[in-house]
Amino acid sequence: MALTDYVLASVLILVADRVLDLDGYTEIVWTGLVIGVVQAALSIVWLRHFRYGPLEWVWRCLSWWRLMPIRS
Numbered sequence: 001m002a003l004t005d006y007v008l009a010s011v012l013i014l015v016a017d018r019v020l021d022l023d024g025y026t027e028i029v030w031t032g033l034v035i036g037v038v039q040a041a042l043s044i045v046w047l048r049h050f051r052y053g054p055l056e057w058v059w060r061c062l063s064w065w066r067l068m069p070i071r072s
Helices: 003-018 025-049 056-064
Strands: none
Touching: 003 025, 003 056
């Protein structure tokens, strides 16, 4: 889930900056912390059902040039 969380967090922080107009350091840190906590919780739930994160699965399929199983 590392790649998926990294890419998603990058997108979410850019969207949050645009929507919330984050100005101060404190606002950015709190936004990052909230995103991190939510992602950690969602990653736990995801990994209970799947072997890899979505982007990790795509990366693995492209590396092996075939569809890999994703279900646990």
